[in-house]
Amino acid sequence: MGVASHADMQGALSNSAVPAPLIDSRDRWGNQTSITEFILLGFGDLPELQVLLFLLFLVIYIATVAGNILIIVLVVTDQHLHSPMYFFLGNLACLETCYSSTILPRMMAGPLTGDRTISLNGCVTQFYFVGSLIATECLLLSVMSYDRYLAICNPMRYATRMSHRSYLKLTGGCWIGGFLGNSINMLSISQLIFCGPNCIDHLFCDLIPLVKLSCNDPHLMEMVTFTLSLLFSLVPFLLTLISYICIIATILRIPSTTGRRKAFSTCSSHLIVVSIYYSTLLTVYMFPTTDILSDFKKVLSVAYTVLTPLVNPLIYSLRSKEVQEALRKACRKLMFGPC
Secondary structure, three states: OOOOOHHHHHHHHHHHOOOHHHEEEEEEEOOEEEEOEEEEOOOOOOHHHHHHHHHHHHHHHHHHHHHHHHHHHHHHHOHHHOOHHHHHHHHHHHHHHHHHHHHHHHHHHHHHHOOOEEEHHHHHHHHHHHHHHHHHHHHHHHHHHHHHHHHHHOHHHHHHHOOHHHHHHHHHHHHHHHHHHHHHHHHHHOOOOEOOOOEEOOOOOOHHHHHHHEOOOOHHHHHHHHHHHHHHHHHHHHHHHHHHHHHHHHHHOOOOHHHHHHHHHOOHHHHHHHHHHHHHHHHHHHOOOOHHHHHHHHHHHHHHHHHHHHHHHHHHHHHOHHHHHHHHHHHHHHHHOOO
């Protein structure tokens, strides 16, 4: 997409039927006008389902926050869960809570009030936190797979390699790396000029829709985005894949069926979470967006931004005996008091 001409911009503005308050009339960029607000279309093309969508998103948000906070409380309060694996799980639950709180309240506001506008600053801020949390989750999932690799493939070295200091550094590196890495995208986004149209056909403010709406030459931005996508999504995915190839190869060499089942049970929950998350994320960001794939990608975006944070606590609590036991003890304390 090249730099748009003045005539093309004027045509785009007239065709989009943007209300007057959404356009900044001050002539900032020569003869161009600058957009100060966007319209998040979301599922606005389904007016008959707006009430149902609001109720659905509300239930999902409450369940997601409650489930992930429960995981955090169990990890913090139960001594049996004070291990690297559950420390990473607690951080993942914290990340998913922040993730949902960044996206779902805005998604609920549209169907509830009918107002789908979001300011330019609000849109860029949402993009920054969503992108940073996605990058952090990719890094954290790869660290969790490395933890399982050490526990199954190198159990004799696990205690020394995954010491208290080591897993604190790994976790801090995931959070800092994710937010610092997306700051580069933020610097690029801040240089973009938006002069119309201002309709974002997506559920939230994401990088690709924003770049498509800008009047700048997108080639540099696309190169930066592609590089960061490789660094923060594809590379962690490949590291996770390599870890699990080694894990599965080690499990298959265990002679007893009971031993294989026990070894696989320690990493099966994480493997399920990784499979769901990356299958949707890579499909959205690695395949080109066309008119045919646009609605399909919108649905997939719901999967990794809404459904994954919801099902993660369920997957870990249902498949982890330690989490189940911690939950039972917490329920007994609430019902009968401390013993």
